[in-house]
Amino acid sequence: xxxxxxxxxxxxxxxxxxxxxxxxxxxxxxxxxxxxxxxxxxxxxxxxxxxxxxxxxxxxxxxxxxxxxxxxxxxxxxxxxxxxxxxxxxxxxxxxxxxxxxxxxxxxxxxxxxxxxxxxxxxxxxxxxxxxxxxxxxxxxxxxxxxxxxxxxxxxxxxxxxxxxxxxxxxxxxxxxxxxxxxxxxxxxxxxxxxxxxxxxxxxxxxxxx
Amino acid sequence: xxxxxxxxxxxxxxxxxxxxxxxxxxxxxxxxxxxxxxxxxxxxxxxxxxxxxxxxxxxxxxxxxxxxxxxxxxxxxxxxxxxxxxxxxxxxxxxxxxxxxxxxxxxxxxxxxxxxxxxxxxxxxxxxxxxxxxxxxxxxxxxxxxxxxxxxxxxxxxxxxxxxxxxxxxxxxxxxxxxxxxxxxxxxxxxxxxxxxxxxxxxxxxxxxx
DNA sequence: GCAGAACAGAAGAGTATGTTCCGTCTTTCC
DNA sequence: GGAAAGACGGAACATACTCTTCTGTTCTGC
Numbered sequence: 001x002x003x004x005x006x007x008x009x010x011x012x013x014x015x016x017x018x019x020x021x022x023x024x025x026x027x028x029x030x031x032x033x034x035x036x037x038x039x040x041x042x043x044x045x046x047x048x049x050x051x052x053x054x055x056x057x058x059x060x061x062x063x064x065x066x067x068x069x070x071x072x073x074x075x076x077x078x079x080x081x082x083x084x085x086x087x088x089x090x091x092x093x094x095x096x097x098x099x100x101x102x103x104x105x106x107x108x109x110x111x112x113x114x115x116x117x118x119x120x121x122x123x124x125x126x127x128x129x130x131x132x133x134x135x136x137x138x139x140x141x142x143x144x145x146x147x148x149x150x151x152x153x154x155x156x157x158x159x160x161x162x163x164x165x166x167x168x169x170x171x172x173x174x175x176x177x178x179x180x181x182x183x184x185x186x187x188x189x190x191x192x193x194x195x196x197x198x199x200x201x202x203x204x205x206x207x208x209x210x
Numbered sequence: 211x212x213x214x215x216x217x218x219x220x221x222x223x224x225x226x227x228x229x230x231x232x233x234x235x236x237x238x239x240x241x242x243x244x245x246x247x248x249x250x251x252x253x254x255x256x257x258x259x260x261x262x263x264x265x266x267x268x269x270x271x272x273x274x275x276x277x278x279x280x281x282x283x284x285x286x287x288x289x290x291x292x293x294x295x296x297x298x299x300x301x302x303x304x305x306x307x308x309x310x311x312x313x314x315x316x317x318x319x320x321x322x323x324x325x326x327x328x329x330x331x332x333x334x335x336x337x338x339x340x341x342x343x344x345x346x347x348x349x350x351x352x353x354x355x356x357x358x359x360x361x362x363x364x365x366x367x368x369x370x371x372x373x374x375x376x377x378x379x380x381x382x383x384x385x386x387x388x389x390x391x392x393x394x395x396x397x398x399x400x401x402x403x404x405x406x407x408x409x410x411x412x413x414x415x416x417x418x419x420x
Numbered sequence: 421g422c423a424g425a426a427c428a429g430a431a432g433a434g435t436a437t438g439t440t441c442c443g444t445c446t447t448t449c450c
Numbered sequence: 451g452g453a454a455a456g457a458c459g460g461a462a463c464a465t466a467c468t469c470t471t472c473t474g475t476t477c478t479g480c
Contacts (some may be wrong), residue, residue: 006280011447011455011456011457012456013446013458014456014457017457017458035436036436037437037438037439038436038437038438041255041459046458046459047457047458047460048438048439048440048457048458048459048460049440049441049457049458049459050442050457050458050459051461052438052439053456053457053458055234057438057439058437058438058439066308076463111418111419112419116419139272142250145402147406147409148403148409149409149410150268150412151410151411151412152387152409152410153416154415155373155375155384155388155410155415157389158372158373159369159370159372159373159388160369162368162369162372163365163368163369165365174365176366178366178369178392181392181395181396182388182391182392182395184395184400185391185392185394185395185400186391189271190394190395190400190401191400192355192400195358199357199358199359199361199362199363200359200361200362200365201361202338202360202361204361205361205364205365208318208321209321209322209326221425221426221478222480223426223427223477224425224426224427227426227427242434246468246469247468247469247470248468248469251428251429256427256428257426257428257429258427258428258429258469258470259426259427259428259471259472260426260427260428262469262470262471263425263426263427267469267470268468268469268470362428414456
């Protein structure tokens with residue numbers, strides 16, 4: 001099988017660690033943007049030196065994460081633009097896509113913790129341009145509530161990414177719930193879609209106070 | 211005039227400082243819950259010892275802030291319950307009240323930074339009970355979208371309190387904007403209210419990246 | 421005029437965290 | 451078969467941060 005890299009061997013372990021570290025870093029910094037780098041190592045199940053072998057400093061790691069997150073955002077936006085179906089459904093899928101991917105958590109929330117890169121600027125401009133085109137197309141179809149601007153979408157995504165309740169998966173589910181509410185309100189004419197997933201329970205809310 | 215305390219005198223200055231310190235603490239910790247205590251002193255324009263004269267420790271100050279915030283929440287909820295007018299309008303005013311007061315910023319966001327007080331527990335139970343009654347009344351009038359639970363309201367308020375853009379006043383204005391969107395969607399039947407205040411501008415958004 | 425409340429801000433003490441470094445193990449090349 | 455080198459774990463180091471205490475000073479109220 002072409003996919004099966006030899007399970008043993010230092011090189012194979014290194015390749016696996018590459019992914020382990022990036023995934024751990026993403027998870028840790030999404031949960032707490034100011035987390036110490038030791039927390040990333042622990043979560044990845046590796047030593048600290050495995051991190052420093054790959055990234056010269058914490059700042060470089062953060063920049064890498066933000067860069068990946070921005071590129072993910074771009075790919076979601078491009079997929080949405082390629083979708084030539086119903087304009088509203090296409091727009092809604094775009095919003096669901098960026099909220100599900102939670103790209104805000106690793107771009108906006110990490111801002112200020114690293115010095116932006118030239119490539120980051122390029123990607124940011126590209127992302128903005130895609131935003132404009134999606135918005136223009138949706139407006140042209142007259143399926144979005146008048147008065148809603150591009151920047152509104154960014155702030156809505158940012159609000160939703162602030163929901164952190166329990167599990168990462170449960171958080172996503174709840175974000176979908178409130179995104180559904182907002183989208184119903186953004187749609188022209190307004191709609192009433194079924195709310196996905198169960199409402200939060202009082203127990204879920206109060207557990208965080210410990 | 212009973213209200214006019216002598217403008218000079220150590221005692222008068224102390225009374226003024228009481229307020230200055232609480233207001234500064236609120237503003238500072240709302241902006242950054244993990245801010246150092248020196249930032250509060252600086253913002254209040256007083257020395258650090260003026261803080262420690264009033265509160266034995268940082269934790270006590272935080273507890274005081276949270277306690278005040280919770281009481282503010284309760285008073286808003288009580289006012290909403292006392293309002294016997296249109297059920298939906300009353301509910302909407304309640305939501306606007308707690309979002310405007312931004313009580314989440316000084317209760318939920320400070321959680322875990324101090325050991326809860328017995329009085330806090332009492333207040334929390336009282337707040338919860340008021341929530342239940344407001345929700346029951348609104349449901350009984352059948353003006354709220356089916357499937358919406360009490361805990362939804364808490365999470366919605368929490369989302370909105372995550373919006374921090376520029377000025378404190380501007381943030382409030384934007385929170386009202388998105389609260390209006392959500393309330394339109396929560397209402398049964400759905401409504402389309404005029405959006406208050408201008409949409410965020412791209413410049414406002416990008417300024418934060420510095 | 422003076423005793424003391426109230427204060428500003430520097431100094432102290434302890435903690436948290438980014439980064440380096442050393443000893444170890446495994447692989448791979450001769 | 452042996453050894454050089456890549457990769458790693460985690461302790462050790464240096465440092466920056468921040469809560470709290472403490473000292474010297476000012477100004478009020480009597």
